[in-house]
Amino acid sequence: MPSPTSPRACGAACAQERRPAVATSTAEPNPLRDLSPEQLKAHVAGALTRARDRSVVLTDAVDDDDLTKQHSKLMSPLVWDLAHIGSQEELWLVRDVGGREPLRPDIDDLYDAFQHPRADRPSLPLLGPAEARAYVREVRDKALDVLDAAPLHGRRLTENAFAFGMITQHEQQHDETMLATHQLRRGDPVLHAPPPPAAPRRLPREVVVPGGPFRMGTSAEPWALDNERPAHEVDVAGFAIDTTPVTCGDYLAFIDAGGYHERRWWSEDGWDYRNAHDITAPLFWRRENGQWWRRRFGVVEPVPEDEPVVHVSYHEARAYAAWAGRRLPTEAEWEKAARHDPATGVTRRFPWGDDEPTAAHANLGQRHLRPAPAGAYPAGASPLGVHQLIGDVWEWTSTDFAGYPGFTAFPYREYSEVFFGPEYKVLRGGSFGTDAAAIRGTFRNWDYPIRRQIFAGFRCARDLRPGESG
Template structure:
């Protein structure tokens, strides 16, 4: 069943679906925090990230604010910690100095909040109020927790020490030889959504937008392709970089993607505590927008706009409609995309032929977040809901849009319309990219 079909469910079935989504998110939060000892939970592994124990308690505070207090109208459990876990009041670098809940106290708190949230879910009406219509608030909190789970996964990548997370290998490439690029037709299509019940405010409303025909990489740029840029002196040649990108590269001494190291026998990387030879066929990950932009310039191409990315991911030329996902409207399954921390690494290029779009673009969902050239902004008719701080306060040229999700993104927190954003200098996130180019007149049929 698609999420768009939530309106066809009874209130009790909606409650069951919401409960399942919340339970799956909590199981992942527990796995990520139980994987390390208490000393590791309270340690700040990087100034870029919060201690894991902060993320855990913050998940509980958001759930209490929206589900227990707002939807449920219940008395506050811990109003004394609201400010401590307000992400806007305290920068990540400063959070270890706050009077945080300890590991045992944080676990007890989120458990108590969840018990009350489930009681609210059992009795809350699923209609009559936008926040509870089709269980929106419960879907919003599910997505919030899964987003913090991906943040905690990124913290695990930054920690030092023996590996503590384990997962099976992703499937091999199964598509045979794929073309370098595919043509996406020009014209108008429907971008965004007004129908997806659990879509967040920046995905709304659906609107028509036109793009010119363009060519897009069939798969994300791989590590092997990126090493050609590296070994060809791309990081030392100012021609390929924007002014901001070149200044950032020089000021920070950046010479390769984060976690990469050149050895005598080639490139190696560190991945969740494992030091391994760089896999040439995997999408490159842990690159900033500036690095992606420089590679594209070196390759004689460019990064796609956000509208181009979404058209490639959703538009079906045969029907003229926009799908929920590249493969159709059904929820992601294991054969469609690498999601949910299932494999702890991007899958090789061509590993998910069942997830390809109608125009033949592969792996648009999962594996790596993909940088686009678009600044984060609201769509025409945007309205903040249920609070400005989710999206609106980030609108502007400081942030670039990323699309598609990564191997660390849960299926509940991704769809063809989902929009992520970050500073163009960010490298600790699971971000890669693919390139595009304009179609010449003679290339359009």
């Protein structure tokens, strides 16, 4: 997220019979609206500090050799991510918002994600671990000075502390990327967390979402990014959607039925990719002595059948859905299931309402280092009873990444606009590695359909059959 003067980027129950008198509500909550300037600055400082505390945990957990090593060509060395976080903070908060003199203009190009593909970054003259840590500390001190002095109004970039929120989200997004790098590293476990809560009861397989219009996206969420904007009305036909993400147990049935070897379930691109890479199971799974095992942050354990499946590509998700006689939901279907209350016509910030996520609502922020069992967060369900739409696993949708009607790039095209097109599929909902500051019901992630190292799973949907209420 570089300065606009030097554009660089890093580069997401049954149907109710009665319909509300008003199909959609245009009133959007702004959670920062009622804060005083002092309260807003305290909120921002807390969000920045929480992100930095997490960055420290992820980088202090390993020695300098692990920090500078490239654990996969798909990922940067952890030390690159750390200094890149500081570089973006310097560009936007210290230089742009604060108008301060550059601290390290000599490293701008080193940490330009567009100039240097991940596979090439280990060969760059990067800051070493000690120098990177000193740099991000110095930048943070300057950024907090800017926060103390800056009027959080008068510019779109500073209204509602948007630039600070953007940088908070940027750091948390890189923290999730670093967490994915930890999953790819070999060696003894260095990250630890308690297990997630158990599921209190079994849930029905699917929920019917009634057809009709709803308000998608946002025009009021203060820290929403450009691709989430503007709010617009979308008419979605009735459909059925899985109550929870597809579990490992569900996915094992697909494997046992020979799903990876049946051409008929796969798209042409998916089948070519499966064959070229000899993919026969989710990433990090292996079968030994009749038992399926997975590797999770250095721990090898039996595949837990009640957890959402994770580390599957779009191609694998689509093949499973075809095998199951279903399909992946569109992005609009996913968001309607997550945000729309058909009884009132209100579009919520989150499935449970407008309040920020808590530990009772969703599995976020690497609190548990794994997806929670299906049905583990009843307090986080949508009005229609769709569960775990936020947290646990990013969910593949069938939608290509594109701008909404009326899209305007802000604060620079390279955040999302340059990625619009059929090469990328939209993912929704966040994962157990996503922080609450970097997720909401409108948040859009995107990636290549071949990606498996990300914390991605999916749920299925289907069209309604003749006579079904919806």
